[in-house]
Amino acid sequence: MSLKTSQSIQFTGIATVGDKQVATFATNIAAGQTYSNVSMNISDQATYDANKAEVRSDRDDFQDQADALQDSLDSSDDATDSSAATSAASSASSIAE
Numbered sequence: 841m842s843l844k845t846s847q848s849i850q851f852t853g854i855a856t857v858g859d860k861q862v863a864t865f866a867t868n869i870a871a872g873q874t875y876s877n878v879s880m881n882i883s884d885q886a887t888y889d890a891n892k893a894e895v896r897s898d899r900d901d902f903q904d905q906a907d908a909l910q911d912s913l914d915s916s917d918d919a920t921d922s923s924a925a926t927s928a929a930s931s932a933s934s935i936a937e
Contacts, residue, residue, distance in 0.1 A: 847913075849868070853905075860887050861884065863888060863899070865899060866879050866881075867879065871914055871916070876907075878902065
């Protein structure tokens with residue numbers, strides 16, 4: 841029996857106009873994931889309709905931040921894989937000598 845673990849992050853954002861919450865954004869991000877789906881929930885339809893461009897800009901900013909977070913997880917995962925490979929190669933070299 842062996843334990844396998846994984847890590848994911850629930851990433852959320854809120855778009856506001858003035859002091860009104862207009863929409864929320866959410867996605868789950870995990871290392872090695874090829875695509876993250878961003879969901880948007882509109883909580884104030886009238887304000888959204890009057891401010892679509894601004895809310896959509898917030899959505900695009902949220903997606904950019906989610907992509908950056910995904911990239912940082914992937915790069916830290918690559919660094920861990922690289923470190924493990926270097927360690928394994930070093931151990932193999934020590935054994936061969």
